[in-house]
Amino acid sequence: MKPRRAPKSKTRYLRRLIEALVALQALLAIRRYRREAHRSAAAQGPEDPPMQSSQSKPKVKPLKTFAFAWLGLLVLLAFTIGSAFVDLGTANTAINLLVSVIMMLLLMTLFMHESRARRLTQLASAAGVLWVVLMIGLSLADYLTRVHIPAPWS
Numbered sequence: 001m002k003p004r005r006a007p008k009s010k011t012r013y014l015r016r017l018i019e020a021l022v023a024l025q026a027l028l029a030i031r032r033y034r035r036e037a038h039r040s041a042a043a044q045g046p047e048d049p050p051m052q053s054s055q056s057k058p059k060v061k062p063l064k065t066f067a068f069a070w071l072g073l074l075v076l077l078a079f080t081i082g083s084a085f086v087d088l089g090t091a092n093t094a095i096n097l098l099v100s101v102i103m104m105l106l107l108m109t110l111f112m113h114e115s116r117a118r119r120l121t122q123l124a125s126a127a128g129v130l131w132v133v134l135m136i137g138l139s140l141a142d143y144l145t146r147v148h149i150p151a152p153w154s
Helices: 008-031 063-084 091-110 119-144
Strands: none
Touching: 063 091
């Protein structure tokens, strides 16, 4: 029994895909974009500067930093819980939102490593935060501009 062969159109498609990938690999090799792991030191010429490995060891923050962050989050949590027992009117909501923004920034900078991230990652994070602020603002604007009509049974 003969093995089945792929149709010619599928073979032609795969051939074009492989050619495109080889061309892309050559372009990336020229620009040296993350290609240092595939190139040995013996393959580098004397005029080539030594490449830095993108697989270098990550910088690890000390445990003390995370302990202080955890304590800071606990203090902010206690502040949020304490503000629930104090009647400040509408200021409770504003205070709790401010505390939640501080908690979010603390989490983003320490645990998500946004302070050391690339600019594009920081831009995406900032766009996400801006989007959430915009959505909360539009929801609050809708809620605050509605006319309160009491229910007939109250």
